[in-house]
Amino acid sequence: MKPASFDYLRPATVADALAALAAGGEDARVIAGGQSLMPMLNMRLVQPRLLIDLGRLEELRMLRAEDGWLTVGAAVTQAEVLARPTLAQEVPLLAAALPWVGHFQTRNRGTLCGSVAHADPSAETPLCLIATGGEVVLRNLRRRRTVAAADFFLGPLTTVKAVDEIVECVRFPLARPGSGHAFREQSMRHGDFAITACAATVDGQSASLAVGGVADRPALRSWPLVAGGLPPDLDEALNAFAWDLGGDDDQHATARYRRDLVRRIGRTVLEEALSCRR
Amino acid sequence: MPPLNSTSPLTAETRHAVSIVLNGTPRTGHAHPRLLLSDFLRHELGAHGTRVGCEHGVCGACTVRIDGVAARACLMLAVQADGRRIDTVEGLAQANEGRMTALQEAFRRHHALQCGFCTAGILMSLTDYLGRNPKPTEEELRDMLSGHLCRCTGYAGIVRAVMDVTGRTMKEAAHV
Numbered sequence: 001m002k003p004a005s006f007d008y009l010r011p012a013t014v015a016d017a018l019a020a021l022a023a024g025g026e027d028a029r030v031i032a033g034g035q036s037l038m039p040m041l042n043m044r045l046v047q048p049r050l051l052i053d054l055g056r057l058e059e060l061r062m063l064r065a066e067d068g069w070l071t072v073g074a075a076v077t078q079a080e081v082l083a084r085p086t087l088a089q090e091v092p093l094l095a096a097a098l099p100w101v102g103h104f105q106t107r108n109r110g111t112l113c114g115s116v117a118h119a120d121p122s123a124e125t126p127l128c129l130i131a132t133g134g135e136v137v138l139r140n141l142r143r144r145r146t147v148a149a150a151d152f153f154l155g156p157l158t159t160v161k162a163v164d165e166i167v168e169c170v171r172f173p174l175a176r177p178g179s180g181h182a183f184r185e186q187s188m189r190h191g192d193f194a195i196t197a198c199a200a201t202v203d204g205q206s207a208s209l210a211v212g213g214v215a216d217r218p219a220l221r222s223w224p225l226v227a228g229g230l231p232p233d234l235d236e237a238l239n240a241f242a243w244d245l246g247g248d249d250d251q252h253a254t255a256r257y258r259r260d261l262v263r264r265i266g267r268t269v270l271e272e273a274l275s276c277r278r
Numbered sequence: 279m280p281p282l283n284s285t286s287p288l289t290a291e292t293r294h295a296v297s298i299v300l301n302g303t304p305r306t307g308h309a310h311p312r313l314l315l316s317d318f319l320r321h322e323l324g325a326h327g328t329r330v331g332c333e334h335g336v337c338g339a340c341t342v343r344i345d346g347v348a349a350r351a352c353l354m355l356a357v358q359a360d361g362r363r364i365d366t367v368e369g370l371a372q373a374n375e376g377r378m379t380a381l382q383e384a385f386r387r388h389h390a391l392q393c394g395f396c397t398a399g400i401l402m403s404l405t406d407y408l409g410r411n412p413k414p415t416e417e418e419l420r421d422m423l424s425g426h427l428c429r430c431t432g433y434a435g436i437v438r439a440v441m442d443v444t445g446r447t448m449k450e451a452a453h454v
Contacts, residue, residue: 001332001333002317002333003314005312006311008287008288008355008357009288016285034354035353038335038354041312042353049290050287051311051355053358079347102425103338103424104421104425105341105348106349106353109347189424190424191424
């Protein structure tokens, strides 16, 4: 389990990285924390000609809350975001979900932007980005563009990011007063890939549920609150959502089990989010 | 030899100089870009304390501290480690006048290892983790240990050893 050969570039600036990426085309890959890409390199599932290391670029280390957004740069690790003292006030859903990302040892290197770019259908960070209505900032040599999380993910390991673009940062909207958030997932062991992960957000008007690990990308559905509470026909609504997600049987779980998890964990997190509104 | 931080890449076919501070001592070896840090430590620098298990980040056997932070040596390239401080299991006793640390002693006392293959990685995780969370609850500790596979102990001895060393005197725990 050793990677195939590649050239390695540690650029001095983001501009250098983007120039190398543009020149390398399909044969170039960027790496930051490497907690998803390195296993794929080791197993030779990917065999780039050129690896461009973003991990030490100071320009990509931004982590700040301003103008209603928490902005997380491409070189910021999951552990660094989790250690942010104000995270639970700023993006409480992220504070609840990040402890489920991998393990202590992988969160120390893994990045949020890397997880979003990797786009595993069961990953927690893309799910939180969808659930909160976040954005992905993409950059190539010529321009920067911002894509809503809802439009970013196309399928397993597939996104709208072009080969000459990097995920420069991801942006999570800061939680509004009066909103509530909850996260839960089911996996074989804590830290394993989620069989099903659920993230709920409830504000004054509506309740939203984002589900990962079932469809080929994270999916979001919202319902209006009824008399300040969850809709009386929530069980039917969750059942319809579970079927619409169209999960498949795989080595971890059956589609039927996944639908059941959506119905049960979905209700649990929605009730938790409703009750913890502040 | 181009400097590592450069506009021209390190070429795949060449072995490039990589300098790290290994357990406090500056060391230099040579690595192709594709060489993993775990293999660099073992085969190039002869630091065999770090074990190699699954080589895709799951088992935790190769966990070392990179600039103080516990991470998988199999999920990092040697060239990425250039200029960084790497601490491995060999450094624990070295920094403790050649004697085993309180944590290592507790591992022995509580039968927290049998074959020992996972132990180096667990010790390196714990030295980082206990620095940040010096008195973890058993639940927190087991959550952290979920990043390591141990097939001998059932983890019970490991948990007992850590609870012993953290509950007894924090002074000892501080330098483990």
